[in-house]
Amino acid sequence: MYTDLPEDQLRSYRSAQTEPADFDAFWRKTLDEARAAGGDTAAVPVPTGLTTVDTFDVTFPGYAGEPVRAWLRLPRGADGPLPAVVQYVGYGGGRGHVLENLVWASAGFAHLQMDSRGQGSVWSRGDTPDSGPAGPQVPGVMTRGIEDPHDYYYRRLFTDAVRAVDAVRTLPQVDPDRVAVLGNSQGGGTALAAAGLVPDLAAVVAHVPFLCDFPRAVVVTDAHPFREIADYLATHRGHDEQVHRTLSYVDGVNFAARADAPARFSAALMDQTVPPSTVFAAHNAYAGPKEIDVWRYNGHEAGGPDDDAAALRFLRRHLGA
Amino acid sequence: MYTDLPEDQLRSYRSAQTEPADFDAFWRKTLDEARAAGGDTAAVPVPTGLTTVDTFDVTFPGYAGEPVRAWLRLPRGADGPLPAVVQYVGYGGGRGHVLENLVWASAGFAHLQMDSRGQGSVWSRGDTPDSGPAGPQVPGVMTRGIEDPHDYYYRRLFTDAVRAVDAVRTLPQVDPDRVAVLGNSQGGGTALAAAGLVPDLAAVVAHVPFLCDFPRAVVVTDAHPFREIADYLATHRGHDEQVHRTLSYVDGVNFAARADAPARFSAALMDQTVPPSTVFAAHNAYAGPKEIDVWRYNGHEAGGPDDDAAALRFLRRHLGA
C-alpha cells in the first residue's frame, strides 16, 4: 500500500528542514582538514577468477586521513582513461565480496565501490573501522556521536565519500573529468552529500536516497534505520533540539540545494524505510538538472535492476563510455 | 542457532526415502517424450549496455517440447568453444534481469540461466508459463499436481532442466563435453536432478539443495516452501501415502544415487528453510566424487558469494576455462 502522500502532493512537497548558518563553513573546514591530513592511495591487484574484469583492493585516505578501503573494478583490456563511477553502499553493508556487483565495470566504467566505515557486517561485509568518539548510542550508526555535528558518524562517512572521488581522480586509468557518484538508500544519501560537496561531478545517481528531510522522516515512519533516531530521543528525552541541529548538517535536502551536476533520482510509493516524501524533499530542492523515476508498486527495493538499467543509460548519456 | 542434528550425526545420516520400482522407467519415458516433441533453440541478442558480456534471449524446447526461456551470457571476445555452466534458479524466482548474475560469464564460461516455468514473480522475474493440469493446490508450486507423479510440477521443471543441458550443447559457442549444472536451493535440487538424469556432465554444484529427503524434511521444519506440503496434507487428509509416492519420483536423494559427475555441495547449520540433514541425505547418497562445505553460522543464504568463489575454483578445476 502507499506509505506516504498522494503522488501529486509529492511532486510539490518541500521539506521544512533548515540550514545552520555555518553549514558551508563546517563542511569546508572538515574537508580541508581531511585533505590536509594527506595519505596515499594504494591499489593492489586481487585474484578473483574473473577474466573480463580486473579487481584491485584500494586503500585511500578518508576522514582525518584515516585509511578507507574500496574495490576498484576495471573492464579488462579497455582503453583508458575511463569514465568512473564511485558507488556508496546501503545501511549495514560494506564494499562486499569481490564477486559481487559486476555491472558497472562490465559496462565499461572504472568502478570504485567504497566501504562504509564501521558497518559492513549485516548484509555485506566491510573491512574499514570507524574512529572517533562513540557516545551512548542506539545499536546501528545513526546515533553515533549525534549530540554534536563534529562527532557525528555521517560527518566522517560523507568526508570519506568526497575523498573517494578525490582518490579515483588520481588513478591513471580514470578520466578525472568524467566521474559520477551513485548509490541507493544510504548510498544514495551519500551520493547527494558528494553532489553537494564536490563541485565538478559529471553525474549523480541517487536511488531511494536515505538521510533526507529528517524533520519529517523521523515522525512518519516506524521503520529502521530512521527509527533509530526516535529510539534515541525516546531515552534521551529533551535532546531533540540538539539532535535535530546535528542532523541539519547532514540532511540530503541541504546538500541537494548546493548541487549542480545532472542527477537521477528514484522513489517508491510503497517504501516504508525511506518514505517517498523524503526523496521528493531532496529532489525538489536539487539545484541542478534532475529527473526522477517513481515506482508505484515497490517498497524500498524500488527499481532494483530496472533502476540500474536506467542509471546505465543515464550515465552513458552524461559520461560516455 | 543450529536447526538440525549435530554435525557428526549429519556426516553419517542416511535418508529413509525409498525408490519407486519404476523410477528409471518413469524418467526415461518422460525425457524420451520431451526429446521426441522436438522444437528449436533460438538465441536472440539483447542490448544490455554491457561491454564485456554478450547476452542472448534463448528459447529452447523443454517438457513436452514447450518453449522455455533462458539468458545466455558469453564473455565478449572469448575464443570458443567455451565450457558452459547451466544455472537453475531458487524457489519463486525466474531467470531475472539481464543485468543480474554476471559472475559466470565474467569468469569465462558460457552461462545459461534457465527460467523456472510459472514462477519468476516473487524475488526475480521470469517469462515462462507453466502448462499441464493444475489441481487444487496450496499457493506456490510445491503441490501443483502432487497427487500424481505424471502431473507433478517438478516432473516438468526437471525435464526442462535436462533439456536445457541438451540445448546448451547444441550452441556453436559451447564445448559439449564441458558442461556443468549449478544452482542453490531449488536450483541446487534441480542440479541434482540433472546430475541423476544426464549421464555425462563435467561437474555439478548444489548449494543448500532443496527438494531432498522429503520424508524427513516435511516433519522437521515449519518453513516454506517445504511447509507447503504439510499445509496441503493438513487439508487433504488421508492423501499422505499418494503424495509421498509422488515425491519419491523427484527426491534429490534418489537422483544423487544415480549421479557420477564430480559434485560440490554446501550446507548451513542454521538453515531453517532447507534443514542440513536433508542436504547431507543427498550428499551421503551421492554416487560420484563429492565434496561439501559446511557453513556453521549461516542460515539459508549459506556461503553466498563465498560459495560462488569456491564453485568457481571447483568448476575451473573440472572444466578448465
Add this chain to the structure above:
Amino acid sequence: MYTDLPEDQLRSYRSAQTEPADFDAFWRKTLDEARAAGGDTAAVPVPTGLTTVDTFDVTFPGYAGEPVRAWLRLPRGADGPLPAVVQYVGYGGGRGHVLENLVWASAGFAHLQMDSRGQGSVWSRGDTPDSGPAGPQVPGVMTRGIEDPHDYYYRRLFTDAVRAVDAVRTLPQVDPDRVAVLGNSQGGGTALAAAGLVPDLAAVVAHVPFLCDFPRAVVVTDAHPFREIADYLATHRGHDEQVHRTLSYVDGVNFAARADAPARFSAALMDQTVPPSTVFAAHNAYAGPKEIDVWRYNGHEAGGPDDDAAALRFLRRHLGA
C-alpha cells in the same frame, strides 16, 4: 481500528475503475463458448450420515466445458421444486467437506456449493483442477494469467459461476425462477460477477465482496490476497497498465453496474483484507435494488453467522421457501 474512509464518505464513494469498451462482448463470447462446449451435469448421492439433508456430488460443465465439482444439498423430504441458493467460496478454499455448511439446505433451499478450480487447499478442500495457461505468477491465483484478460484465472472462475447457475436450473428438484447467488469475500465477488452476467436471478448476496475496485484496492491495503497484485507488479515493473486493463474485465464494480436482481451487501469497517471502500464502490454502483449492513467493529469476518441470519431473511423474502 477503522481501516478506511469515514462512514459518511463511504456512503458516497465512487470507484475510479473504468470499463473496457469490449467488456460486454468479451463476456458474451466467453459464455457463449462455454455453453457451446456442452457437457452434462451429474449428481451422485453421497452417504454422509446425515438424516435431514441429502447430499450429492455434482459435476457440471464450466469454463470451456471443463468439469467443475460442487456439493448439492437438499432438505430431505421437502416438496419441490425448491428455491435454490448457489454459493461461491472464499479465497483459498474449495467446496469443503460434506458435513460443513448445512445452513442453507437446513433452511429449506436447494443448496449448490461450487468448488473453486485450482484452490481448495488452504482452509477447506476442493476437488476441481484449473486449466489454461499459467504464466509466471505470485503464489495464489490472483496473478495467474493476469497479463491478458483471456488468460486470467477469474475469467475461468466467473464462467464456472455462471454455468453453475445454468446447471442448477436444470435440476429436477429446483425451481429455475427462484435461484439466488451468494458468497462472502471471493465468493461475494463471484456472486456479483454472476449478478452482472446472469439476467434473471431472484436475489444476490455479497458479503464483504472481494475483487472490487482494483485501482484503489491495490494501493490502500497491504493484506493478501489484494497484495498479490502489488507483489506481482513489484517484480514485473512496467506491466501496470496491462495488468489493470485485465483487472477491469473482472472488477465487481463493472459487474454491479449491469445487475438488476435485488442485492444484499455487507461491509466491515475494521476489515483490512477487503477495505470497506471497495465494497461500497460495488454497492454504490449496483444498478438493482440493494441494501447493505455495515459492521463497525468487525474485520473481514464481518457479520459471520449474523450475516447468514440476515441473508436467510433476505432470501426468504425474495425467493420464498
Add this chain to the structure above:
Amino acid sequence: MYTDLPEDQLRSYRSAQTEPADFDAFWRKTLDEARAAGGDTAAVPVPTGLTTVDTFDVTFPGYAGEPVRAWLRLPRGADGPLPAVVQYVGYGGGRGHVLENLVWASAGFAHLQMDSRGQGSVWSRGDTPDSGPAGPQVPGVMTRGIEDPHDYYYRRLFTDAVRAVDAVRTLPQVDPDRVAVLGNSQGGGTALAAAGLVPDLAAVVAHVPFLCDFPRAVVVTDAHPFREIADYLATHRGHDEQVHRTLSYVDGVNFAARADAPARFSAALMDQTVPPSTVFAAHNAYAGPKEIDVWRYNGHEAGGPDDDAAALRFLRRHLGA
C-alpha cells in the same frame, strides 16, 4: 513440523501427574452440592428460519445451581426418544449462534451445546456469566481461582458439564440411556471430565483434548492457553506447588483413569497448542475401551470435519440413531 515426541514414544507415554488423596471426595462433594442446589431446566423454542432443525434456548442448573445456557437442537419430525450428544466448547468460545453447528442434529441426534461460563467472547459468543471468587489472574480463565481447587474456574465448568448431562436426561425428547459427551480442545478436556464423573455415559469423544497432563504441558509449549499458567507462575513466584496441586484436581489424566464409557480420541502431531503427548497421556490412562486417530500433518485443527465424520460413525455405533 512435529511438535512433540516421536509417534512410537507417544504410544507408550505415561504422565507424571499424580492424584490428590481426596480427588474423589472433592468431586463427589462438589457434585452433591450442585445437585442439592436444585433449579429447573427450561427449553424455550427459538425461531431460526431453519426447516429441518428445531432449536431451543435451554437454561439448566449448573455449578451451585447457577443457571447455565445451552442450545438444544432436534431433528424436526424425528421419532423420539432420541440418542443425545452433549457438546462442550473450545477455549474462549461460547455456545455460539443458532445457525452454527448443525451437524449433530442433522444426523438425527438430540444435540445440547453447553455454553462456557464467562467465556464466549473470542471466537463464538456465549451468554452465561461466571461466578465465584476471581483472584488475581492472567487474562483468560486458566488461572482464575487457581490458588485453591475449590475456587478454580474449572471446578465450576466441569460441574456445569456434569449437570448438562443430568439436564439432557430429563428432556422428554431424549433417551437417557443413550447420552454421549463430545468436544474438541477445551471441549474435549471437559468431555473427559464428564467421562470420569458420570458413570453411565454411552460414549465419549475427545478430539485433541486440552487440560491433560499439566506437569508436562506447561513446560513443553509456549502456546496459549497452557501458557497462561506459566505466565501466572512467572509473576507469582513460589506458588508452583499450590498451583500444581489445584491442577491435579482437574487434569484429564486423572479423569481418564476413572472413565469406562467407550472413547474416541484424536491427536495431531503438529499441534503446538495441545502437544500430542498430553493427549496420549490421557488416552493411555483411559480406563475404558478407547481408540485414537493420529493426524500427522495437522496442527490444533486436527481432523476438523474428518474428525466429525469419524465421530459420527463412532456415535452411531455406540448410540444407534
Add this chain to the structure above:
Amino acid sequence: MYTDLPEDQLRSYRSAQTEPADFDAFWRKTLDEARAAGGDTAAVPVPTGLTTVDTFDVTFPGYAGEPVRAWLRLPRGADGPLPAVVQYVGYGGGRGHVLENLVWASAGFAHLQMDSRGQGSVWSRGDTPDSGPAGPQVPGVMTRGIEDPHDYYYRRLFTDAVRAVDAVRTLPQVDPDRVAVLGNSQGGGTALAAAGLVPDLAAVVAHVPFLCDFPRAVVVTDAHPFREIADYLATHRGHDEQVHRTLSYVDGVNFAARADAPARFSAALMDQTVPPSTVFAAHNAYAGPKEIDVWRYNGHEAGGPDDDAAALRFLRRHLGA
C-alpha cells in the same frame, strides 16, 4: 511515528463522549453504598530489609466494603503528619513487590500503592480478588460486566480508588488535607476518576491516562487493552449501543469535567496504546487548573522517570513535603 492527530489539532480536540443523565447519581449511590458497608483499615508492618523506608501491608474496605490490599510506604523517622500520594497501577499489574517503587516514600511522602482487584498477574503481582458478576468476556478486565454499568469492572475499581483516598486520610501518619492521587496509563485513568469523585484532593497526576474518550479510542487503535472492547463487539454484534452507554459512566472525559484539583497530565505522540488524542480529550475537558507535558518521541512509556521527576516537583509545589 506519530500515531494520532497533529499536535496543534490535539491542543484543541474535544471528545464526542456524552454524559448519561444519571452519571452523578450513579456514582453517588455507588460510593454511598461502599461507605455504608463499613469495614476497617489495617496496616501490618512488613520486614523488607530496607532501612530508610517503613512498609506496611494495608487492607482497606473498597467497593461494597470488600477488602482491598495496598502497600503503605513511609520515610523512616519523618515527622508527621505527612503529605500523601495514593498511586493506582497500570493494566494487568498489581501493587507489586515491596522492594519496587520506592520513589515517593524516599521523597518524603506517605505512599499508598493500591492493588488492582483481579489483575496483578501480568507484569507485577497483586493480591486482591475481584468479585461481582463476570459475564461472557474477552480475556482481560476491559469487558468484564460491560453490558451494564452496575456490573462493570471499572465501577468496582474506581470505587476502590475513592475508598483508598478515604482510607489514607484515616492514617495517623497522614495529613488528610494534603492527599494527591497519581498513576500512569490505567493508573492515570483511575486518578482522573478519583479526581472527579473526591472533591478536595490536593493534586492529581495522570500520565498517559488510559480509559478516556472511548468513542474515539476504540476505533483509532488496534492495540490492547482498548482493543478488547472492539474484540468483544466483534463477537457480540449489536451490543454497541449498550456497551458505549456503560463506558460513558467510566470515561475519564466525564470525570475530568467534574474535577477541580490542580492536575498534571502527560501524553506521548508515538503512543499506540493510549492515542494522545484520548489524553487531550481528558485534559481539554479538565475543569481544574492543569498542565500537560507532551513527549514527541515516546510511545506509551511516555516520560518514564522524567515524568516522575516532573511529578515530584509538581507534588512538592502543591503538597509541600
Add this chain to the structure above:
Amino acid sequence: MYTDLPEDQLRSYRSAQTEPADFDAFWRKTLDEARAAGGDTAAVPVPTGLTTVDTFDVTFPGYAGEPVRAWLRLPRGADGPLPAVVQYVGYGGGRGHVLENLVWASAGFAHLQMDSRGQGSVWSRGDTPDSGPAGPQVPGVMTRGIEDPHDYYYRRLFTDAVRAVDAVRTLPQVDPDRVAVLGNSQGGGTALAAAGLVPDLAAVVAHVPFLCDFPRAVVVTDAHPFREIADYLATHRGHDEQVHRTLSYVDGVNFAARADAPARFSAALMDQTVPPSTVFAAHNAYAGPKEIDVWRYNGHEAGGPDDDAAALRFLRRHLGA
C-alpha cells in the same frame, strides 16, 4: 517452555570453553595499564528531590584512564563507613535516571551504579562514550572490535568494572573491606568478570549472567544479543576461530574459575536470551562458595524483585549493614 537441558543435566553441565595461555597476563597487563593511567574520582551532589537518599554524579577513571560515569547513592544520615554494592547494567542500558533503582541505598548500602560505555540508549540512558577501534560490526556492542582481544569492547567494559571497585574503595563513606559486585544479565556477566579480576571482594551477585559459555551459547539460541555473534560470523565467514579466541578472553566461565568471593547466581529455565546452561556453565566452574536459585517458570526476567530480595539477604549476610 523450557529452553534448554533438563534441570538435572544443568546441575552437572560443564562448558567446553577453553582458556588462552595468556589469559591472566592479558588481564594483568590491561589492568596495570588502566591503573597506571591515573585519573581522579569526582563525586558531585545531584539534587533529586529525594529526602532519604543522597545522590552523587561520579566520574572515575576506567579503561585507559578514560572517564566513566556512575551514580552514587547513599542512605541519608547513615553512619559510615558503609558496606558498598557496585552494580553493573544490562545490555543496551546505562546508569539510568537518578530516580531509578533506589533499593540498595534504601537498604543501607553505599550503591555505585556504573554506566556502560557507549550503551545507555535503549532502555535506560547512559552518559559515557566508548573509545577505541570500532571495526566493522553488527549493530550493538557484542562484535565491536571482536577480531582482536585487545580491541574488543568487553576488554574495556570489564576494565571499567574493576576500576569502579577501585574507585568506590577510595570513597570516604565506604568501608573498602566490604564491597560487593552485583548485576543481572550483562551486569551479571560483568560482576563475574570483576569477581575473577578483583581478589578481595566481599560478595558477588550474578543474576542470569550473560556472556558465559560462548561456544554453546552462540549455537543454542537465536535471541539477541548472543545472536549478534552469529550474525557477524554469517557475514564474516571464516573468522570463527579468531572470534572464538577473542571471546575466550571475556567468557564468564574463565573468570568464574578464578573467583573466590561468596557468590549468588540465578538462572531461569524458560530464558531464551541467556540459556540456563550457560549460567550453570559459570556456576559449575565457580571456584568460590556459591549458591544458585532456579526460576522454573520465568524467562530472562528471572526472579526480578524476588532475586533482589534474596540478594539483599545474601549481601546482609556477607557484608553486614
